[in-house]
Amino acid sequence: MDAIRNTVLETWMTEHGYSSNGLADAVNSAVEELTGRAGGLDGSSVRAWKAGRVMWPKSATRTALENVTGLPAVALGFVPRSRSSPTPASSQQEEPEMKRRTLIGGIAAAAAAAATAPTTASPRRIGMSDVNRLNKRFAEIIASDHRHGGQPRIEAQAAALANEALNLQNAGSATQRVRSSLYASGAAFRSSAMWAAIDGRRYDAAKAHMREAQVLSEMSGDQAIKFRIWSHAGTMYRHMGRPADAIAANDVARNLHLTRRDPLFACLGHARHAATLGVTGDATAVKHALGCAQDAFERADPDLARPAWMAGVRNGAELETLALSAYLRLGCFEQAESHAHRSLTLLPSQIQRDRAINTARLAQAQLGQGAPDAATATAMRVPAEVATQHARVTCMLREFGNSLRTSAPRSSAVDTWNEHTTSWKTTT
The missing domain is CATH 1.10.260 (434 Repressor (Amino-terminal Domain))
Known part of the structure; x- marks a missing residue:
């Protein structure tokens, strides 16, 4: 047969x-x-x-x-062997289907019978289909972050999904592979909650999310999500004005085995290191780190499968963004402007938060070169809803206005900027 x-x-x-x-x-x-x-x-x-x-x-x-x-x-x-029995001739002609x-x-x-029997009921089986469903939600969180940045609702959604991933651990039986994947999903969601809090300048909340994300990433064994968490920690400390802690956190990310297997992760690690070195004022170290990042970027395989949050690194936009940040901190305004233009060319239109931040940085770079009118025109390109509802962007534009009034107090650009910002109050 x-x-x-x-x-x-x-x-x-x-x-x-x-x-x-x-x-x-x-x-x-x-x-x-x-x-x-x-x-x-x-x-x-x-x-x-x-x-x-x-x-x-x-x-x-x-x-x-x-x-x-x-x-x-x-x-x-x-099929147990005991169930096998000689098959009648007519049955031998039965179609395989x-x-x-x-x-x-x-x-x-x-x-079905076993499931309804009270003494033999099996717990729900958790599988990769459950993990894949969570991964789709993670992609949605990433897309929402790109559009809207560090809003409290994104932080809350990501934290709730992290809890959902952990609840699945106790909802039924699963293989070790599935359990590790669930911990990785929980860590990924918690890292997104952490990033939303960082982006919204809610640093106490960010540190709480970070601690839980670090534990979950260790339980998962997933190097990519561990890299993301420690790299985010470096960014958080940089924004908090703690460069020594930022360098230490980023070193953890840069020393993971993953950065040796995939140069694109090494590229991101070096570029974020450069941004922190910009805070310290070490121009030589910044140039060296950016050189290492560029070398790693050129060695990376563009077709290798990577997490959704690495998309900006894959096309070079993140490298340009971090170089912009580093050179702006150093006061190298011409180089900062060059990287700003390249980053804005590479960033997709739907990534509204990063486009707004880099536009604000471009305005600062132009102002630093003594061009208040051009800088003001650039700053005014930031959409009002982003300028007023995103904490980092609001802070950056406030700093731009202060710098404009200090560097060109009697210029028409100051009046133009004041009128523009006053209009936000009536349109938002």
Whole structure:
């Protein structure tokens, strides 16, 4: 009789993100825990299960598989040998698809019966589909941050989703891979809450989110999210005027193994280090760090899969933004203006927060070169709703106005700027 493909097992593997080799490795480890000796499975063994060539694995292997998946073998599409019986001739002519539906239907009925039995009820199985659903929400948080910046509602949404990821840990059974992914999701959401608080200059809240994010990232073992959290910590301390702490935090991020595997992460680490060095006034160190960032950027594989929050690093916009920040801090206004123009060219239009910040920085760079009229015209390009509702942008434009009144007190630009900012009060 033709083998009946085990589509139930295939579906489970797809949902939980297992390849044939990956499942074989997991079961081998579970066999070793049971017997003291590692299992001898490989990818071909699992492919034989999926193809239906092996309908009932050996006892130790079967128990190990059940421990990995949290499901009985029959619920994974396997058929006990005791159920096999000579098949009537008429049944041998049955179509394979009909056989498959009959088998799956029987398994589904058995699973449904088990689910309703009070003494044999199984807890909910948490899988990669749950993680993928959370990852979609994370992408939405990133997009919302790009549009609106550090609003309290974004911070609250991200924190709530972090809690949702953690609640799933206690909602049912899961493999270690799924549990690690849930911790990574929780850390990712908490890091977004942290960033929203930093961006909104709510530093006490940011530090609280940071502490929880750091714990979750350690539990997940995810280097990318650990990099993001420590890199954000460096930015937070830079904004707080604590460059020594900022350098220390960024060094943690820069020394992760991930930066050696993927130069794009190294690029971001060097560029953020340069921005902090700008606060210290060390021009030589800034140029060296930016040179390292540019070298890493050129070595990075542009097609490598990376988290959604790395998009601005991938196209070079973040490198230009951080170079702008560093040179502006140093008072190198001509170089700052050059990087400002490049960053604004690279930033997509939907990233409203970063465009507003870099426009404000461009205005400062132009003012530093003795061009108050051009600087004022640039600053006025920041949309009123961003200028009045985003804490960092509001602060930067207030500083621009103070600098304008100090450097060109009797210029028409001062009157123009005063009239412009007065109009915000009537339109917002």
